[in-house]
Amino acid sequence: MRIETPQQLTRLRKDCLARFNRHPQKIHVCCGPGCLANGAQKVSDELKKVIKKKRLKGFSVDALKETGCHGFCEQGPLVVVEPAGTFYTRVKVKDVEEIIDKTIRRKEVLERLLFTDPQTGEKIENYRDIPFYARQQRIALRNIGQISQCDIDEYIAVDGYQALAKALKKMSPQDVIDEVTTSGLRGRGGAGFPAGRKWSTCARADDSPHYVICNGDEGDPGAFMDRAIMEGDPHSVIEGMIIAAYAVGAHEGYIYVREEYPLAVVNLQKAIEQAHEYGLLGDGILSSDFSFDVHVSRGGGAFVCGESSALMKSIAGEVGEPRAKYVRSVLKGLHDKPTVLNNVESYANVPVIIDKGGKWFSAIGTKKSTGAKAFSLVGKVRNTGLIEVPMGTTLREIIYDIGGGIQNDRPFKAVQTGGPSGGCLPESKLDLPVDFDTLTEAGSMMGSGGMIVLDDHTCVVDLAKYFLAFLVDESCGKCVPCREGLYQLYGLAVAISEGRGTEADLDKMEKLSDTIVISSLCGLGKSGPNPFLSTIRYFRDEYLAHIRDKKCPAGVCRELIRYEVDPQKCDGCMACITACAQNAITGKKKEVHTIDQDACDKCGACLAVCKRDAILVL
Amino acid sequence: MKQRLIVTPDLCTGCRTCELACAFAHSVKGKPGRSRIYPLPTGKHEMWTPVVCLHCDDPACAKSCLVDAITRNEETGAMELDNDKCVKCMACVAACPFGCSLHDAQHDLVVKCDLCGGDPVCAHFCPTKALTCRPVIPTRRKAVV
Amino acid sequence: MVSLTINGRVVQANKGEMLLSVTRREGIDIPALCHHDAVEPFGACRLCMVEITKAEWDGWTNYVAACLYPVEDGLIVQTHSSKVNELRRTVLDLLLARCPNSPEIRQLAAEYGVTQTAYEEIPDADNCILCGLCTRVCERLGFKAISTVGRGHDKVVAPPLKEAPPDCVGCLSCAQVCPTNVIQYEDEGNKRTIWNKSFELIACKECGKQTITRDFAEALSSQRNIPEDYFELCDECHRRELSVKMGSIVSWSREAAS
The missing domain is CATH 3.40.30.10 (Glutaredoxin)
Known part of the structure; x- marks a missing residue:
């Protein structure tokens, strides 16, 4: 029908x-x-x-x-x-x-x-x-949990596709762009570029055809906002894309979904089919002379393909490597044609903006970062999950009110935002309002909305090492500073975590980071040293403890710690002896056990099983 | 104005001054390059002929160049080789039926006559006027060289 | 035409031209290892980074890869500022850690004052800097016999499945454009070997001199419509043939005149 x-x-x-x-x-x-x-x-x-x-x-x-x-x-x-x-x-x-x-x-x-x-x-x-729900304001996530995952009738029942009808019948493409500009919507993928400005540049570009692309290559570890939207409310993304296409004069669009999200692909494809049946995609949408079609393009799972130029190359069937963007992709994007690329969450916001008006949207959040932002709240926080809060909500509200505080009432140490290339913010920054500019100023970034909460058992050197390893692995290897620089930076971080680092190494790392930031080709490289830069900025003492005292204060870095049995607390239950894969623990039932330091490989299994807190990390 | 290098074998004595002139005109970092012109004995009447690029209308060198490094200079009419574009695959050296694309082994460059940008040095130095240069006058008659 | 200032000198350039080609024309020496005019600019080695600003930028400067940056009117460029040199030094230092044995990298690094890398040398390093020139030139020639495989630090240049590449014609362009001369080949007798594939070299039927492989000649004949017999003689014998023909023509015309 x-x-x-x-x-x-x-x-x-x-x-x-x-x-x-x-x-x-x-x-x-x-x-x-x-x-x-x-x-x-x-x-x-x-x-x-x-x-x-x-x-x-x-x-x-x-x-x-x-x-x-x-x-x-x-x-x-x-x-x-x-x-x-x-x-x-x-x-x-x-x-x-x-x-x-x-x-x-x-x-x-x-x-x-x-x-x-x-x-x-x-x-x-x-x-x-x-409290987890009461403090949220759901805009992009408005329908998720309220409607079946993939049923166009249910989407229509909650006012779905009304915005599209309004745009097509009552608004000119320029009106749509103006409304989005008024809303102040900034790209939710990380960079926070004003969507209205991007759309109007594309709409004015002479070259044709124009394309719209939705970036669903959510690669940040621990982030699943876009996945939830694509799986749970695919029609909101599709509607947002149709409106964008109408605004910029595109007739073809792509949703680029990472390989690891098979359900998102299935649901999006189903949703596209349903929209076709209703004539909401295809030729002459709602009897207008506007035609638009969307294809789902599946990524191969490379993190760098979330970068816009690499993503467009990947869609075109080429190797997913970024190119320099001195000529912006909005003018020379997919197949070198003008292309609007927005993230899943950005598109999901569009129907609401058209429906309720840009003014309504801009009244939410802060002056420069309007609306709400979805975050995946993970790590050592009590209530892990997917949330959406107005921009400007403080980190403390998110972590303590919505997140319910730190697990086991341990002390808060830092919160890592913005994915692997984001940064860590310490307790002193907890009252910062979360918006694009404030987070960047504080040395982290909004990113796509991953938020990892860390307690005092997390070592920042170890954390930097983890994220650097991720980035070394995911660097496309095209440009030297990113490929070689991050590799060396990672090596130096490993040396520090193993107690081999010197203070001169820290200077070297800072200088190297500066070069990588300035001279890398794409955003992945330019933000690559952030895991190091933001942790050294706020936790230099912890680095120095690894270097000067050869100690890991958080008790994480294997080379710098040893496990010992607290004879006062050990009741000789033998649980640790059973758990130890190296057979490094000896002792008899109801007698204090001992750990053979030479045999111990510091896996922490004893610590995990001991019910009496008798394993000391020294 | 398109130029053409006119070769008159009758006047060539095989003195090879043109070769010297060309090599010096095409010096690389102060060292003479490989000459693009070759006076060779014809085997008849003890006569010599300077063999040099004919800048063909349908040039095999340019056709064989897969990176489009050989293009016609519309001003001089010369087929010029852009050494910055050349990847030294030797296709033109092998394809030219007159052997006028050359490999300069000393400088590791592929070279050919470029009419010195419209004013061929060889013609200036030819003592017997076996080599002269003059603008092409459109004519129906086909010139020999 | 646009007008820009490079190192204090006002320079004219064509619209759409890249900064690096302008500086090269002006004779300014900017290192660039991944650039070749036969292929599109790539921006991988980052050695051609320069400092740019504009009068209206209020003292704000930016660092860009000259090979990829299109010239703009009023651009003020510094090609060797102390910051630019420092960036190049660090990048060269990183390259030296990757290719400690490459004479080309050692020399360039030494020009920027780096004789010993400050970083950890990579074990079992070859001299490949992954500039991608070989693969891009191969693609430009239309053969696409080799490509980069993998990503990040483990990326390598290789033929498909690391076996003898079926599409290679043995033209040696990859080896010719390699800035660190890392691509090995061997010409022995009438046989050329590159990428573990053997090719027959065409011998001049007069003198036996070899120029290109039979596979390459066949590709040129079929793709570019060049008669196969053009490849039978070497350049020298072609010239000799021409001079002999000339002699015949002249003597024929003399006889006709007398």
């Missing part, structure tokens, strides 16, 4: 709503990657089975939705009963029958599955009251 007019779209929306509202109650099962890994699919299958078996009045399998990521991955698998918003955490297959019997049939709440506030110890029923 093709939708020809905005009226038809509105009618369809009403029909869909009526269909979905037949059931007074609905069950949303989170089928985001985190919940799936914890067995959400089995829970969902069991729910379907039980619902069919029980033949409830006014409740059928249709009232069950397998949604995208709810964000609170820490507590998954999640099951939400709407409209009450009853929020069940860590649901297992054996809980299913009870949920149906009590919550659906008798409207009772299952206390034991509710979320317990770690601060107050109280059970919270409605997810909207949980």
Whole structure:
């Protein structure tokens, strides 16, 4: 069925709503990657089975939705009963029958599955009251968790494609660009370039054809915002792209998805098919003379292909290596033609901006960084997961209020933002508002929105080493400073972590970093030394401890620590003896054990199994 | 104005002054280059002929050059070789049916006559006027050389 | 035409021209190891970094690779400022760590005052600096016999599957453009060996001199429509043939005149 007019779209929306509202109650099962890994699919299958078996009045399998990521991955698998918003955490297959019997049939709440506030110890029923959700403002993630992963009718029911109809029927391409410019939307992929300016440059470019590309090559370790959107709400991305294409006069678009996101590819392809059926993609969209089509292009999994010029080369079938961008890709992009490239999250924001207006959007967030930003909050924080907060929210609010603080109440040490090429911010920066410019000034960056929280058991030298190793591995190897420089920088970091470093090495590293930053070809190289630069900026003492005292204060760097048994605490349970793969621990039951330092390879297994904290890290 | 180097074998004595002039005119870093012109005995009447690039209308050298390093200078009419573009694959050396693309082994360069930018030095130095240079006058008659 | 200032001197350049070609024309020596006019600028070696600014930039400067930077009106360029030299020194230092045995790199590094690398020399280093000239030239010639394989520090130049490349014609262009002369080949008898592949060299049917391989000649004949018999003689014998023909023509015309 093709939708020809905005009226038809509105009618369809009403029909869909009526269909979905037949059931007074609905069950949303989170089928985001985190919940799936914890067995959400089995829970969902069991729910379907039980619902069919029980033949409830006014409740059928249709009232069950397998949604995208709810964000609170820490507590998954999640099951939400709407409209009450009853929020069940860590649901297992054996809980299913009870949920149906009590919550659906008798409207009772299952206390034991509710979320317990770690601060107050109280059970919270409605997810909207949980601080993790209460403090968020979801714009790009607006539909995720609310609608089935890949159903165009559900997307239309939540006002989907209304923005497209508005743009096509009531606005000129220039109006669309003006609205996006007014909104102040800045690219969510990391650089934060104003989307409106990018679009208008492309629209004005003489060369043709024009292309729009969506960057879904989310490569930062620990980041999964774009994945959640592509899997959970692919239509919002597609709608954003169609609007962008209309604005810049493009008729062909590509979504570049990394190889590691197979479900995103499947869902996007399904969504594209559905949009075609409704005539929202293809020739003469909504009976206008505007035509646009989108293709899904699968990456090979190289981190550097998230860089715009490398990405375009990869789409064109060439080796994914960046080129210098003295001529910007907005003028000479894919196939050397004018190209608008935005990130998944940027496109997901576009329909809302067109719908509610640029002014509405620009009122959220800060003056120079408008709107909200999605983050994947991971690391040593209590509530790990996917969040979206207004720009300008402080790191402290994110980590302590939404994130619930540090696991096991350990002291906070730093938060790493911006992915591998981002940086670490210490406690003194916790009250910084999170926006593009503030983070950059503080020596880190917004990046695509990865946020890794570190406690005092994380060694910054080890952290820098980890990220440098990642970047050395992911450097495309085209230019010398990045390929050779990061390799040498990594080598020097390893030397320090092994106690072989000197203070002169630190100077050498700083000088080398300066050269890499200035002379590398692409953004990957230019930001490559950041893991070192930001940690040396705030944690020089820790580097010096490794160099001067040959000590790792966090007790991480293997070469600089040793494990010993605390004779006061050891009760001779033999757990560590069993755990030690090197047979380095000896002792008898109920007698204090000892560790043979020569045999010990410092794997930390004893530390992990000891229940009495009797393993000392020295 | 397109130039043409006119060779009159009858007047050539094989003195090889042209060769010297060419080598010095095409010096590389102060050292004479390989001459692009070769006076050779014809085997008849003890007569010599200076063999030099004919700047053909359909040049095999340019056709064989896969990096387009040999192009016609529209001002002088000469087929010129751009040494910055040349990758020394020797295709033109092998393809020229008159042997007028050469490898200068001393400087490791592929070289050929460039008409000295329109004013061939060899013609200046030829004592017998076997080599002269004059503008091409469009004519229906086909010149021999 | 645009007008820019390089090292204090006002210079004219064509619009769209790259900075490096202008500085080269002006005789300014900027090192560049990955640049060759036969192929598109690449920007990999970063040795041609220069400092640029404009009057209206308020003292702000930027560092760009000259090989890739299109000239702009009013650009003020410093090709050898102390910062630029320092960047080049560090890059050369890194290259020296990668190729400690390359005479070309040693010499260039020495010109910038680096005789011994400050970094850890890479074990089992060959002299390849991964400038990609060989692969790009091969692609430009249309053969695409070799390419870079892998990425980052482990990247290498190699034929497909590291076996004798089926598309190679043995033209030696890769070896000719290599800035560190790392691509090995051998001409012995009428046989040329490169990339572990053997080629027959065409011997001049008069004197036996060899110029190119049969594979290359065949490729030129078929792709560029050059008669195969052109390749039968060497350049010297071609010239001799021409002079003999000339003699015949002249003596024929003398006879006709008398």
